[in-house]
Amino acid sequence: MAATTGAAAGAAAPVNTDASARQTLERALSGLALKKRITLLGSTGSIGTQTLDIVAACPDAFSIVGLAAGGNVDLLVEQAVLFRPAIVAIRDASKYGALRAALTDAGVTCEVVAGEEGVVAVAAYGDADVVVTGIVGVAGLQPTLAAIRAGKDIALANKETLIAGGPVVLPLLKEHGVTMTPADSEHSAIFQCLQGAPADSLSKVILTASGGAFRDWNAADLEKVQLSDALKHPNWSMGAKITIDSATMMNKGLEVIEAHYLFGAAYDDIDIVVHPQSIVHSMVEMADTSVIAQLGWPDMRLPLLYAIAWPARVSMPYERLDLVKVGALTFRAPDLAKYPCIELAYAAGRLGGSATAVINAANEAAVELFRQDKVHYLAIPKLIEATLDAHRSDWLANPSLDDIVALDSYARTVVNGFVDAGRYLK
Ligand SMILES: NC(=O)C1=CN([C@@H]2O[C@H](COP(=O)(O)OP(=O)(O)OC[C@H]3O[C@@H](n4cnc5c(N)ncnc54)[C@H](OP(=O)(O)O)[C@@H]3O)[C@@H](O)[C@H]2O)C=CC1
Ligand SMILES: CC(=O)[C@@H](O)[C@H](O)COP(=O)(O)O
Numbered sequence: 001m002a003a004t005t006g007a008a009a010g011a012a013a014p015v016n017t018d019a020s021a022r023q024t025l026e027r028a029l030s031g032l033a034l035k036k037r038i039t040l041l042g043s044t045g046s047i048g049t050q051t052l053d054i055v056a057a058c059p060d061a062f063s064i065v066g067l068a069a070g071g072n073v074d075l076l077v078e079q080a081v082l083f084r085p086a087i088v089a090i091r092d093a094s095k096y097g098a099l100r101a102a103l104t105d106a107g108v109t110c111e112v113v114a115g116e117e118g119v120v121a122v123a124a125y126g127d128a129d130v131v132v133t134g135i136v137g138v139a140g141l142q143p144t145l146a147a148i149r150a151g152k153d154i155a156l157a158n159k160e161t162l163i164a165g166g167p168v169v170l171p172l173l174k175e176h177g178v179t180m181t182p183a184d185s186e187h188s189a190i191f192q193c194l195q196g197a198p199a200d201s202l203s204k205v206i207l208t209a210s211g212g213a214f215r216d217w218n219a220a221d222l223e224k225v226q227l228s229d230a231l232k233h234p235n236w237s238m239g240a241k242i243t244i245d246s247a248t249m250m251n252k253g254l255e256v257i258e259a260h261y262l263f264g265a266a267y268d269d270i271d272i273v274v275h276p277q278s279i280v281h282s283m284v285e286m287a288d289t290s291v292i293a294q295l296g297w298p299d300m301r302l303p304l305l306y307a308i309a310w311p312a313r314v315s316m317p318y319e320r321l322d323l324v325k326v327g328a329l330t331f332r333a334p335d336l337a338k339y340p341c342i343e344l345a346y347a348a349g350r351l352g353g354s355a356t357a358v359i360n361a362a363n364e365a366a367v368e369l370f371r372q373d374k375v376h377y378l379a380i381p382k383l384i385e386a387t388l389d390a391h392r393s394d395w396l397a398n399p400s401l402d403d404i405v406a407l408d409s410y411a412r413t414v415v416n417g418f419v420d421a422g423r424y425l426k
């Protein structure tokens with residue numbers, strides 16, 4: 001594909017992949033000497049707690065400036081005691097008083113803020129070098145934009161921010177000279193494979209997929225799916241929303257769009273391959289047909305560490321990958337009929353503009369309804385498809401932030417309207 005980027009692909013130029021070997025070495029050397037100050041959004045979740053594991057293991061390399069959580073006061077206070085941030089935020093403003101009191105009791109003196117404005121304030125606060133985005137869903141968009149406007153580098157776990165907000169996030173990164181490093185395991189793998197690669201040498205992105213909770217189920221049996229089944233990821237321990245996205249394989253569809261925005265790859269040049277072992281985290285095919293892969297145990301601490309330490313490599317005592325113990329690495333094509341979300345994501349990605357914000361919101365709303373037992377697992381792709389179809393006549397090529405925010409709530413209203421009318425329940 002000769003790295004189809006820019007206007008032709010509808011995406012910005014690839015992010016941070018074309019540094020020359022010399023630049024990379026210089027950055028690595030300065031990175032090793034530098035203590036990185038980190039702000040962590042979504043500190044009480046799966047990404048948040050694993051990021052704090054890394055910080056606790058490397059106090060000479062990393063420190064915490066700010067923490068933001070949704071509603072888990074007890075864990076946030078525990079984290080504040082251990083990591084002594086300068087500021088903490090709780091999204092659920094009704095818990096502000098309880099948080100303040102618990103912090104005072106625990107002897108923690110720091111700024112305490114609440115609500116969405118509080119989370120945004122933490123994202124932009126002080127002298128943090130990097131903001132790790134571990135909030136789930138499009139709720140991460142405004143805080144991430146605030147961090148970028150404040151000149152903070154972004155370690156991106158919260159993929160929904162880019163799926164929904166790509167058209168405004170990418171230009172803002174450029175405007176503020178901000179680096180976005182991917183923490184999502186597949187994109188970290190691609191990013192690692194591309195370090196030092198000459199511009200225009202990327203031919204194809206090959207995303208690996210575990211196949212999710214239902215990879216070994218017959219399609220006919222999916223009628224029997226219960227919420228508890230969808231929450232059993234075969235390889236990764238993650239929050240509920242992304243685990244369900246893996247079960248529908250919408251997660252992989254979202255990751256196709258994420259790869260398009262991060263690396264400038266055209267949709268025809270992004271493939272998905274099912275790899276049940278989750279050892280190869282993704283691959284790139286180069287112009288000369290060479291395929292480069294990144295491997296490791298399925299442990300999110302590795303991509304998170306690379307995202308905050310980049311371009312340095314920090315020594316860690318994690319279990320070494322043992323390919324003899326793994327035994328076999330297998331690959332197969334995804335079953336597109338069993339997982340309609342994959343083609344829906346490609347369709348929205350190819351439409352571009354406002355379409356990815358709409359499918360992201362439709363997916364979030366449908367997954368929420370599935371978690372509340374209001375719709376069946378099989379309704380999720382149907383709701384997304386119907387919402388995308390409803391949006392086609394209002395599609396925008398270059399949505400503004402206001403457009404994206406409005407379309408996000410529009411899509412949620414459409415999904416809930418279908419369900420209230422008794423449609424697409426199964
Ligand atoms: N978990 C993983 O291994 C991976 C996750 N990701 C991505 O990372 C993101 C986080 O996923 P994960 O950690 O699994 O999710 P979790 O559900 O485990 O954690 C979500 C975090 O976000 C907080 N939160 C929720 N809503 C808000 C809000 N409106 N404002 C502020 N904070 C909020 C929660 O707070 P509280 O619990 O206190 O309410 C919690 O700290 C997602 O976008 C996901 O796709 C990507 C790759 C791998
Ligand atoms: C760990 C991570 O990056 C997740 O996004 C993971 O990839 C989910 O697994 P699936 O491959 O099943 O979507």
Ligand SMILES: [Mn+2]
Nearest residue numbers: 184185186255
């Ligand atoms: Mn992933």
